[in-house]
Amino acid sequence: MRVELLTIGDELLIGDTVNGNAAWLGRRLADHGVDVTRSVVVGDELDVIVEAVEAALGRADAVITTGGLGPTYDDLTRDALAKAAGAALVRDPALEKRLRERADRSGRELKPMALRMAEVPEGARVLDNSAGSAPGLRVELPGGVAYALPGVPYEMRAIMEEVVLPELAGPLRLVRRTLRTACVWESVIATALAPVEAMDGVRLAYLPDPGTVSVRITAPEGRVDEAEAKARELLGDAVYGAGDDDLATVVHRLLIDRDATVATAESLTGGLIGAELTRAPGSSVTYAGGVVTYATEQKHRLLGVPAELLEEHGAVHPDVAAAMAAGVRGLLGTTYGIAVTGVAGPEPQDGEPVGTVYIGLAGPDGEPIVTDPQLAVNGTGPEMRGVIRQMTVVHALEQLRRALLGLDGQPGTQHAQEDREE
Amino acid sequence: MRVELLTIGDELLIGDTVNGNAAWLGRRLADHGVDVTRSVVVGDELDVIVEAVEAALGRADAVITTGGLGPTYDDLTRDALAKAAGAALVRDPALEKRLRERADRSGRELKPMALRMAEVPEGARVLDNSAGSAPGLRVELPGGVAYALPGVPYEMRAIMEEVVLPELAGPLRLVRRTLRTACVWESVIATALAPVEAMDGVRLAYLPDPGTVSVRITAPEGRVDEAEAKARELLGDAVYGAGDDDLATVVHRLLIDRDATVATAESLTGGLIGAELTRAPGSSVTYAGGVVTYATEQKHRLLGVPAELLEEHGAVHPDVAAAMAAGVRGLLGTTYGIAVTGVAGPEPQDGEPVGTVYIGLAGPDGEPIVTDPQLAVNGTGPEMRGVIRQMTVVHALEQLRRALLGLDGQPGTQHAQEDREE
Numbered sequence: 001m002r003v004e005l006l007t008i009g010d011e012l013l014i015g016d017t018v019n020g021n022a023a024w025l026g027r028r029l030a031d032h033g034v035d036v037t038r039s040v041v042v043g044d045e046l047d048v049i050v051e052a053v054e055a056a057l058g059r060a061d062a063v064i065t066t067g068g069l070g071p072t073y074d075d076l077t078r079d080a081l082a083k084a085a086g087a088a089l090v091r092d093p094a095l096e097k098r099l100r101e102r103a104d105r106s107g108r109e110l111k112p113m114a115l116r117m118a119e120v121p122e123g124a125r126v127l128d129n130s131a132g133s134a135p136g137l138r139v140e141l142p143g144g145v146a147y148a149l150p151g152v153p154y155e156m157r158a159i160m161e162e163v164v165l166p167e168l169a170g171p172l173r174l175v176r177r178t179l180r181t182a183c184v185w186e187s188v189i190a191t192a193l194a195p196v197e198a199m200d201g202v203r204l205a206y207l208p209d210p211g212t213v214s215v216r217i218t219a220p221e222g223r224v225d226e227a228e229a230k231a232r233e234l235l236g237d238a239v240y241g242a243g244d245d246d247l248a249t250v251v252h253r254l255l256i257d258r259d260a261t262v263a264t265a266e267s268l269t270g271g272l273i274g275a276e277l278t279r280a281p282g283s284s285v286t287y288a289g290g291v292v293t294y295a296t297e298q299k300h301r302l303l304g305v306p307a308e309l310l311e312e313h314g315a316v317h318p319d320v321a322a323a324m325a326a327g328v329r330g331l332l333g334t335t336y337g338i339a340v341t342g343v344a345g346p347e348p349q350d351g352e353p354v355g356t357v358y359i360g361l362a363g364p365d366g367e368p369i370v371t372d373p374q375l376a377v378n379g380t381g382p383e384m385r386g387v388i389r390q391m392t393v394v395h396a397l398e399q400l401r402r403a404l405l406g407l408d409g410q411p412g413t414q415h416a417q418e419d420r421e422e
Numbered sequence: 423m424r425v426e427l428l429t430i431g432d433e434l435l436i437g438d439t440v441n442g443n444a445a446w447l448g449r450r451l452a453d454h455g456v457d458v459t460r461s462v463v464v465g466d467e468l469d470v471i472v473e474a475v476e477a478a479l480g481r482a483d484a485v486i487t488t489g490g491l492g493p494t495y496d497d498l499t500r501d502a503l504a505k506a507a508g509a510a511l512v513r514d515p516a517l518e519k520r521l522r523e524r525a526d527r528s529g530r531e532l533k534p535m536a537l538r539m540a541e542v543p544e545g546a547r548v549l550d551n552s553a554g555s556a557p558g559l560r561v562e563l564p565g566g567v568a569y570a571l572p573g574v575p576y577e578m579r580a581i582m583e584e585v586v587l588p589e590l591a592g593p594l595r596l597v598r599r600t601l602r603t604a605c606v607w608e609s610v611i612a613t614a615l616a617p618v619e620a621m622d623g624v625r626l627a628y629l630p631d632p633g634t635v636s637v638r639i640t641a642p643e644g645r646v647d648e649a650e651a652k653a654r655e656l657l658g659d660a661v662y663g664a665g666d667d668d669l670a671t672v673v674h675r676l677l678i679d680r681d682a683t684v685a686t687a688e689s690l691t692g693g694l695i696g697a698e699l700t701r702a703p704g705s706s707v708t709y710a711g712g713v714v715t716y717a718t719e720q721k722h723r724l725l726g727v728p729a730e731l732l733e734e735h736g737a738v739h740p741d742v743a744a745a746m747a748a749g750v751r752g753l754l755g756t757t758y759g760i761a762v763t764g765v766a767g768p769e770p771q772d773g774e775p776v777g778t779v780y781i782g783l784a785g786p787d788g789e790p791i792v793t794d795p796q797l798a799v800n801g802t803g804p805e806m807r808g809v810i811r812q813m814t815v816v817h818a819l820e821q822l823r824r825a826l827l828g829l830d831g832q833p834g835t836q837h838a839q840e841d842r843e844e
Binding site: 270281 | 434435437438439442444445446447448449450452458459460461462463464627686688690691693694695696697698699700701702705706709710711712713714715716717718720723724754755766768807808811
């Protein structure tokens with residue numbers, strides 16, 4: 001089964017829109033074992049669209065178009081398919097009724113232009129759009145089948161998932177699972193996972209973000225459980241979650257289990273850790289709040305970090321991180337306090353190079369923990385400041401997760417363990 | 423002048439990569455008055471690439487390819503262009519020398535495979551790559567000219583800007599300017615700018631983000647100053663900056679001018695305002711730090727918001743915002759204090775609906791200012807929480823900007839003023 005994609009719209013040719021629809025379609029079709037052999041973008045011109053549809057069906061078994069199904073006069077996909085089929089455009093009474101009902105419900109007047117969305121090439125099948133107004137169309141043409149989908153991404157996806165994929169590709173053949181890791185290098189993870197990569201029909205993709213690497217496992221339905229189990233075994237406690245998990249959500253879950261709360265003391269991150277911990281609703285159960293002590297003197301003023309310590313070592317020092325964590329835990333009266341101090345750059349600070357970060361953790365079990373993740377950043381450009389801040393957020397949350405689980409400070413993979421034993 | 427784009431790479435067809443290169447090329451070519459009439463993606467197959475190049479030159483004057491110029495054996499663009507030209511691939515001595523020197527400098531061994539990057543179709547012109555190893559190529563073919571550029575975005579952009587655009591398009595014809603606004607609806611801005619939109623050769627694009635709208639003015643070089651001046655006049659004090667300005671940078675600049683400092687007290691934003699104010703280096707000159715009082719009791723505990731006030735009205739109330747602002751200003755000893763409290767959702771809080779936000783501002787000039795930007799959010803999905811938090815950051819910073827400039831609380835456009843006068 002060979003499919004071509006045809007994306008229709010001037011806005012794509014002049015680059016006002018990036019072709020995310022084609023990427024999504026390519027991924028979903030690949031998951032179902034369907035080969036996408038070409039992807040073409042053309043503008044809103046009737047004859048060009050007709051020619052492109054016919055050329056695609058001269059090479060492939062089916063073409064999937066997106067765009068050009070809206071109500072305005074530059075929406076020409078319906079007209080093009082009718083022309084390619086040698087059929088007339090006729091108004092579909094059921095579609096017209098639905099458009100009128102929708103307008104009535106929202107108290108708006110149905111513009112004559114909107115009725116264009118009720119027109120279909122004679123003989124075409126209407127594909128229900130559960131997410132919007134413009135339905136999709138399935139038209140049989142001399143060279144093969146054309147599926148026309150709207151350009152609005154979530155409408156396109158709805159029709160694709162509900163109608164086109166089941167019909168075009170049969171039952172799902174490949175399944176995706178995602179494992180999420182923090183504070184381990186991509187190369188270490190990829191080396192550890194070589195045995196999974198070697199499994200028949202299993203494909204791995206590594207999706208790195210500052211401080212985290214997600215591993216996407218794509219495998220045949222009958223083999224995905226085995227592949228995931230093997231990957232989890234090899235990655236060990238480096239895996240903090242799966243699927244849509246993020247580190248903050250995992251930390252919240254662990255805190256709730258332990259009936260515990262946390263407060264944050266931030267310096268170089270300026271509030272990003274608190275922002276991350278409050279991204280999901282309901283976080284006030286475990287997150288009390290925090291303090292941003294950006295100027296050095298505020299570390300003393302708000303958190304009681306000893307002034308002599310700051311004078312002697314500056315703000316970027318392990319003892320400062322520890323004192324900040326203990327200070328914020330006391331100030332807000334929480335079970336845990338987590339603190340970061342470091343150098344986001346672009347200039348060194350207090351004699352410490354860019355990328356030096358100390359994480360302090362104070363909890364109910366006595367002595368504060370301090371870790372020093374010399375952040376391994378390449379490059380010195382202005383974008384590194386943001387990367388270092390983001391990595392610091394990840395390292396702080398991962399440190400808290402490990403403390404809550406009673407793990408040591410260093411995430412482990414089977415591969416990393418072998419390295420340590422050598 | 424008609425140009426087609428040809429993007430080469432399996433990773434694009436299966437959707438592992440989104441075709442950002444094509445969008446960028448489309449935009450830059452449109453700026454120079456060059457029509458992009460089609461954009462095609464094909465996989466790493468020699469004959470398919472040859473056929474696609476020839477088909478493109480059957481329709482257009484030139485084709486620009488990206489991708490397939492690297493060292494590995496699935497990089498086939500050089501081979502395809504040689505085949506289309508009926509020429510042999512020969513090793514270019516200057517390119518080989520440069521590759522060897524580069525390897526020597528970095529102390530690495532030059533793999534035989536890397537020498538593929540020194541091969542060019544006989545008669546082709548080498549296009550210097552100032553940003554990487556793989557040069558671009560210019561090949562004259564029977565139907566027109568083919569420019570081959572690497573797929574690495576910044577390398578592609580470097581060759582395009584330095585070599586291809588000047589040669590293909592002649593001098594720059596269109597110039598872009600960006601004006602940035604906050605806290606004004608896109609529809610209000612678009613209505614106000616109708617006279618600019620009507621100017622000959624001027625194109626406007628509206629780029630909305632939560633809380634902000636940027637206006638991109640594209641105009642012929644000789645008319646862009648006039649268009650920008652007209653737009654600024656119509657938008658009035660709604661314009662907070664231009665070009666790469668962001669609101670935080672503008673606020674920092676105003677604080678520095680006034681030798682003033684600011685501290686933040688955040689609730690629903692959890693630290694995002696502090697994070698935004700510390701995004702750029704050097705921000706500790708004006709930003710002292712802040713407090714995240716996420717749990718309601720912390721507003722009393724850390725900021726001295728009266729307990730009775732919180733008991734009577736809950737945390738989401740104008741007087742609470744005012745007390746938080748005054749509290750954090752006193753706590754950190756800054757010139758200004760800015761505070762936010764509100765409901766990010768998805769559930770209402772203290773009887774207040776989702777999207778209710780109060781912003782408190784305390785400064786050297788007496789009474790605290792409180793504003794109530796009932797955030798106009800559509801939709802109730804889980805993504806609205808993030809949108810409301812982001813809009814709150816923008817509204818808080820815009821409020822501070824207006825206070826620093828002595829403007830009233832409401833951004834003005836000529837259009838909005840007319841509305842108020844009616």
